Amino acid sequence: MKAIINIKIYDYKSYIDNGYIKFNSEITEIGDMESFSGAEEVVDGRGCILMPGMTNCHTHIYSAFARGMNIPFNPKNFTDILEQLWWKLDKQLDQTAAYYSAMSYGIDCIKSGVTSIIDHHASGLCIEGVLDTLNDAVSKSLGMRSIYCFETSDRFPLEECIRENIRFRGNGSEHTGSMFGMHASMSLSSDSLKRISESIGDMPVHIHVAESIDDVRDCYQSYNKSIVERLDSYGLLNKNSILAHCVHINEEEAALIAERCCYVAINPTSNMNNAVGLPNYDLLRGYGLRCLLGNDGLGSNITRDYLNLMFAMKNRLGSPNKFSMEDLVQVIRNGYEFISASLNIKLGKIEAGYKADFIVVPYDSPTPINEENILGHIVFGVFDSFKPKHVWISGKQMVKDYKLVFEVESEMEAARHEASKVWRRLN
Ligand SMILES: [Zn+2]
Incomplete structure (x- = not known):
């Protein structure tokens, strides 16, 4: 079981100011940090907001x-x-x-x-x-x-x-x-x-x-x-x-x-x-x-x-x-x-039973954040300067510290090569 702790959690419905999430391919548990009981693999999400992918x-x-x-x-x-x-x-x-x-x-x-x-x-x-x-x-x-x-x-x-x-x-x-x-x-x-x-x-x-x-x-x-x-x-x-x-x-x-x-x-x-x-x-x-x-x-x-x-x-x-x-x-x-x-799956909420597709985005707010104003922070702060630090799909980490966890340079090089071939064909 993996967990992300010390993190703000928001899913366009509920907000937790200092919470944790436990998951494998699905989310199994979320809550306030006071009730966190430990997990095998823990990521500290301090200073970030966790949201659905x-x-x-x-x-x-x-x-x-x-x-x-x-x-x-x-x-x-x-x-x-x-x-x-x-x-x-x-x-x-x-x-x-x-x-x-x-x-x-x-x-x-x-x-x-x-x-x-x-x-x-x-x-x-x-x-x-x-x-x-x-x-x-x-x-x-x-x-x-x-x-x-x-x-x-x-x-x-x-x-x-x-x-x-x-x-x-x-x-x-x-x-x-x-x-x-x-x-x-x-x-x-x-x-x-x-x-x-x-x-x-x-x-x-x-x-x-x-x-x-x-x-x-x-x-x-x-x-x-x-x-x-x-x-x-x-x-x-x-x-x-x-x-x-x-x-x-x-x-x-x-x-x-x-x-x-x-x-x-x-x-x-x-x-x-x-x-x-x-x-x-x-x-x-x-x-x-x-x-x-x-x-x-x-x-x-x-x-x-x-x-x-x-x-x-x-x-x-x-x-x-x-x-x-x-x-x-x-x-x-x-x-x-x-x-x-x-x-035929559940996506879009940070709740037990939903797929573990979520992102972790750093957010340092100039003003207080609470349950009433979180949406304003998301729209005018998070969305405005948006760069996810971590990305998970089905509980598998895809982006870690802003970098994809797998090698993509050869794929991108092949893409550039194929694109130039297409461009030559259409000119
Ligand atoms: Zn279209």
Whole structure:
């Protein structure tokens, strides 16, 4: 049995000022230091806060290989961003590139305290078996938790995409989950949606919805309906599907998403970076939609996105009161709820019976900390200057004193080598 002692413990619900935690792969006991009775292996957490490992609920692992890429880029709209950047990159990814982008992205995530991700993958040179490749890197080698899917679209051989999503479904474990991936309405014809709907049964889908106005216009012009109505007309809005972005949905679409028990993954940092607008949180909240937070593959430190979500929504809704720290906590909790249900485990609380996925972050406060104000310290102090000192997943220490406990230099070197090969192919 391992223990961390003399530490502040916070899980977005309860706060212990000077406590301990005992764990193996699951948390077995927590309490105040007065009741600590010893353990075989003890880490002193003085000066730090222990919190659940972070989640990123919509990301693209392959985007790791876009960093520093130098290609002609002069987008006038969102479609140009896809055509000039993302579709050029994903088209040239083969199996080795997928593996090393996943390795390097996973390494960055763990160092940033992100222990669970929901990925949306595309790779033009390798479809069959690629989700196993990602799973080998992220879940099996690095020990993270991840939910995978392949972005089915008319850009790739349709049947191959469908087969890969369905084949991978059998690989569930407490580290690996699956969904049925689709790129977006604007890259899927009527025939394609029909084929998908015949194939997926009750698999939840993971798809970009109304990220930009381009997707919305395409749908009205070609099919004379909204995107959510279009997907629903093919019976694709299975329970617990993730509709990413939903920047430009209307009231009827919000109502339908709620009725079908789907989640909305919002990605405000990515939306601002692409200048596509921001989702209307009042609308989402008004219909009781469960929102998750993703970063759309834009880096790995999700606390930046936690903060950006709060700032962006206050600005979007025109009031400093329209998006509170409690709203932020609700979105964070929804992420744990979704991933816990998908992987059939308990994540997101520091309580006995929950998986031992947690981070230890140094925090030296200029003001007193107590049960009433801890959330303010987390948001404006811890999230603002976020660098976990230790990270555990399933009770296994992954980061110790800011360093990964396993050797990664050769993996990162291989990633740089593979990225340069991909860049040469696309130039
Ligand atoms: Zn995305």
